[in-house]
Amino acid sequence: MDQKARELASKVCPWADESEDETEMAARLFDSALPRDERIGAYRRTLAARVVASDRVAGSSSGGMTSWVAQRLLEEGHVDGIIHAGYASGQNLFDYRVSTTVEEILGNRKSMYYPVSFSEVLELIRGDGRRYAFVGVPCFVKAVRSLTSVDAELDKQIVFCLGLVCGHLKSAAYAESMAWQLGVKPDAIEQVDFRIKNPEAGSRGYQFGVKAIDADEFASSSPFNLVGGSWGHSVFQPNACNFCDDIYAETADVVFADAWLPKYESDWRGHNIVVTRSEIVDQLIEAGIAAGLVEAEDLEVDAVAKAQAGNFRHRRLGLRVRLMDDIKAGKWVPRKRVEPGYEGISAERLGVIRQRRHLSAESFGLFERAKKIDDLSVYIRGMAPLIAAYDRWSRPSYVKRAVGKLKRTFWSMKRRIVE
Ligand SMILES: Cc1cc2nc3c(=O)[nH]c(=O)nc-3n(C[C@H](O)[C@H](O)[C@H](O)COP(=O)(O)OP(=O)(O)OC[C@H]3O[C@@H](n4cnc5c(N)ncnc54)[C@H](O)[C@@H]3O)c2cc1C
Incomplete structure (x- = not known):
């Protein structure tokens, strides 16, 4: 790669110091009056x-608003296609695709906690004279925005970015390790479903499911009953996610999250938190509400942030610690919007942050070894002490757990009375 190409690559890489940060980019993209x-x-x-x-x-991960907005953008002629992740054939279970019909959008829903790449799809659409909406996690949206800032052709074509709030990305080992725990070895997986809704539980009660090649049905379980199923453990998280500070996809025209608030968690069907930054998206949602197709309530910004409280602890507080730890160890760290440091962070929180990073890094090698010798117990036994140490640091106080349970019970009873 010559010098010029290297400079261009650094300008569009979401992790490079030479690319804009999310605040700078958003200032360029959105009305300064917002x-x-x-x-x-x-x-x-x-x-x-x-x-x-x-x-x-029921066929969406949360409230179904991501696919609904994508569908409406297509139906109203704002775009000719949607660039989003979908079910793949071949070696990968999921990959980026272009959907140009409502059937295709609806056939490729739910969260795909799996490594996907949009490079081939962008090459495919570049210069075809059509307009697209791109759907992706915050760093993917940032990468697309950086790319369109230096590529006039793609800039004309990608006219909307729909963001998905992201806790962290997962490698393929996440799906494989959970499937194996349900009796399906990595090379026997036909399909996985990370978000099977459970009408008997609240929205947090979703299950992980796997269908083996030649099986008729999915085997499923609560992810919490599987090693690595808790997102707090961050198993198989790429190292880049240790350096992310963008929770609400700050460069997207609209962003969707799970509504992790007691009031909405009591409803198994799921709700989204939606943050809009586009007048057109606002109009589509407003029209959906007026037509009785969408149910919505305005939320305070504090409630929006609260719904991702754990994510903020990991991404903002945790990032301060990880940056400082790496600087002290003499390692290079990227330019971020939070200051490295430990001030005001309790010993327990420091323990959680460091143990999570350790656990996350160890998970890769343990599963690789398990696969190599075809023995899942290598992974399960290796993870046990790491998870136990993490749980000792992170266990919420009895009072905190009791208050959380009380709130959920209250909203669940209220919902039953209303319905
Ligand atoms: C890796 C990852 C981590 C996440 N972490 C969190 C979190 O910590 N907290 C939180 O509140 N929400 C998180 N989400 C978002 C959440 O899981 C839901 O995807 C979101 O609420 C949208 O639900 P929905 O019902 O509106 O979407 P649906 O109606 O089910 O539609 C989902 C849309 O997103 C697209 N999509 C799914 N996965 C991907 C992907 N990997 N890349 C590109 N497009 C994709 C689909 O193609 C589809 O168009 C995460 C999502 C992903 C992919």
Whole structure:
């Protein structure tokens, strides 16, 4: 690679110091009159919302608003296609694709906690004279925005970016390790479903499912009953995610999250938190509410941030610690929007942050070894002491757990009375 190409690559890489940070990029992209919150970025409207039709929302991860907005952008002629992740054939279970019909959008829903790449898809669409909406996690949206800032052709074509709030990415080992625990070895997986909704539980009660090649049905379990199923453990998280500080996809025109607030968690069908930064998206949602297709409530910005409290602890507080730890160890660290440091962080929190990073890094080697000698117990036994140490640091106090349970019970009873 020559010097010029290297400079260009650094300009579009979301992790390189030479690329804009999310605040700089958002200032370039969005109306400067929009209010801005340091936690969620610029915003027009902040909502809790879901698609009303229960049979439809059952096939989405949360409230179904991501695929609904994508569908409406297509139907209203704002775009000719949606660039998003979908089911793949071949070696990968999922990959980026282009959907140009509502059927294709609806056939490729739910969260794909799996490594996907959009490079081939962008090469495919570049210069075809059509307009697209891109769907991706925050760093992917940032990468696309950087690319369109230096590529005039793609800039004309990618006219909307839809963000997905992200806790961290996962390698393929996440799906493989959970499937294996359900009796399906990595090379026997036909399909996985990370978000099977459970009408008997709240929205947090979803299951992980796997279908083996030649099997008729999915085997499934609560991810919490599987080693690595808790997102707090961050198994198989790429190291880059240790350096991310963008929770609400601050460079996207609209971003969708799970509504992790007690009021919405009591409803198994799921709700989204939605932060909009586009007038067109606002109009589509407003029209959906008026037509009775979307149920929505405005939310305070504090509630929006609270719904991702754990994510903020990991991404902002945790990032300060990881940066400082690496600087002290003499390692290079990227330019970030948080200051490295330990001030004001309790010993327990420091323990959680460091043990999570350790656990995350160790998970890769342990699973690799398990695969090599075809013995899952190498992974399970290796993870046990790491998880036990993490749980000792992170266990919430009895009072905190009791208050959380009380809130969920209250909202669940209220919902039953109303319905
Ligand atoms: C890796 C990852 C981590 C996440 N972490 C969190 C978190 O910590 N907290 C939180 O609140 N929410 C998180 N989410 C978002 C959440 O899981 C839901 O995806 C989101 O709420 C949208 O739900 P929905 O019902 O609106 O989407 P649906 O109606 O089910 O539609 C989902 C849309 O997203 C697309 N999509 C799914 N996965 C990917 C992907 N990997 N790359 C590109 N497009 C994709 C699909 O193609 C589809 O168009 C994460 C999502 C991903 C992919």
